[in-house]
Amino acid sequence: MTQVRWIEVSEDDAGQRLDNFLMRCYRKVPKTLIYRVIRKGEVRVDKGRVKPHRKLKAGEVVRVPPIRQPDAPGEAVIAQAQLDRIEQSIVYEDADLLVLNKPSGVAVHGGSGLSWGVIEVLRRLRPHAKRMELVHRLDRDTSGCLLVAKKASVLKALHAQVRQDALLKQYWALVAPHWPQGLDKVDLPLEKNTLQSGERLVKVSAQGKPSLSEFRPLETFSEADLVEVTLRTGRTHQIRVHAQVSGAPLVGDEKYGDRDVNRSFRKRGMKRLALHARRLGFKHPVTDQWCVFEAPLHEDFSALLAQMRGDG
Template sequence: MNAKTTTSDKVPQPGSGTQVRWIEVSADDAGQRLDNFLMRCYRKVPKTLIYRVIRKGEVRVDKGRVKPHRKLQAGEVVRVPPIRQPDSPEAAVIAQAQLDRIERSIVYEDADLLVLNKPSGVAVHGGSGLSWGVVEVLRRLRPYAKRMELAHRLDRDTSGCLLVAKKASVLKALHAQIREDQLLKQYWALVAPHWPKSVSRVDLPLLKNTLQSGERLVKVSAEGKPSVSDFRCLETFEDADLVEVTLRTGRTHQIRVHAQASGAPVVGDEKYGDQAVNQRFRKQGMKRLALHARRLGFTHPVTGQWCELEAPLHDDFSALLVRMRGEH
């Protein structure tokens, strides 16, 4: 069931951005915060504008003023003032080759969700100069799934398991599991020079800073949020190790910063890594971040069953390991 929209008889019809909208809350949206509800309805409108119209009392729920964190109930009507939206990301031109590439990358799908083996170099969503990302491609591929949303994110250069919900109720349930750290998230990373044998758990708080350019930079700091990663060496090579990392918390750039702080940064990491090491591995064919979301586990929000899915390494990563082993 989708939210119903009506408009005043005195104003233009929806789409022009110059009319008041009355949006009826559907059963799927029940329990969702007002701010999150509006951000979904107005995907391309800046968050600052959404919060501004709420704060000024221009957004009403059943004719009453409300706070951003107010949870909505099915059947309530949200009044939204005129908000002009930029062009929708669905209008972006997406090459058929990219549509096919993402289609081939789906490792699991049912009526409620899907898991994608995201290629490295592909952003999870459009914005910041990008006309499209994974979620825009999936919405194009699955037009019937009106509520397609990312359950979590991966850095643009990180490959591997990406969980996407098709329904608002499924997204809400998955977010609850993420908040409680109930998802299994395991990564494979190539680190250099070698992972310290005495270190199996890195427990270092991380502080995120956003530079004026919009770039995110994370550092170890006592003022940061608790961050825990478990590392296990899978394979040792002459000048690098392949490690498995199990996240106990989910902070921005957590694996990359924890690896750097342990003296063995991830190969190909242009932000936290060793540039000489990166250059050496580029010559061997690894021209990107050697970090792959290998395994993802979660409780299916509809069936209640535990699901555990694996994403195979992409060709560049697997080919590098073959060469490092001296195989042919």
């Protein structure tokens, strides 16, 4: 059972609904219990009874009664090597946000059988950044630039840019056999589907959402091409599906790719999706400056390119 708490609303929490504010403060408490104590008038804001949807203002004081919290499960065990790996992957950090060069094979968050992901590691590394949240996501196998907000106000501003497709997102991808000559744009709507098995699959569909990818060849090899992809929209699996329907799926793509091609490249040491979020640009919500960050290729990807250049 917790003690009575008096929580002052910070500038960062201003504008939040009371119910959402309490759910953040008491993550392990069931929503039904939070709504019950609000409804019974046990939660007060500046000594007055309030409704769950009441918007909070900076400087107000929220009184929360003693609440019985369920026994907290043990924290996920994260090896020191993984903590060090994520710490060393940080490309940029300030008081408001950070940019990470996410390693391939690491999920952005826990769940679906995973006890931890990038965001859980960052919260462990930065315990004082109470409001650290992902601004966008990358597939588990995709490496590269990942943007994380440290404050609710920063997250809100960056999410607005995401909704407007205002972020610069450029990827490097290895496609096989070769990218079609002269094809610089793929403008095909995409629709998400969930199979009976629970697997998520995306396909081109007239009923889908508008999706635009711009492709620019960077290097041509005997077995594949390295292309730069600029996303003008941000749909699930957009690059992977647009590449597949163009006849040049991504190397290492187990869902949309070519099995024989993937097997061939596994023998060359590329055992994952050959997709890297190379460049990320956005307007900083606090400084109002346009920022662009680059993430170097990871060792497996760069080693494969070096090997293929040697084949020339």
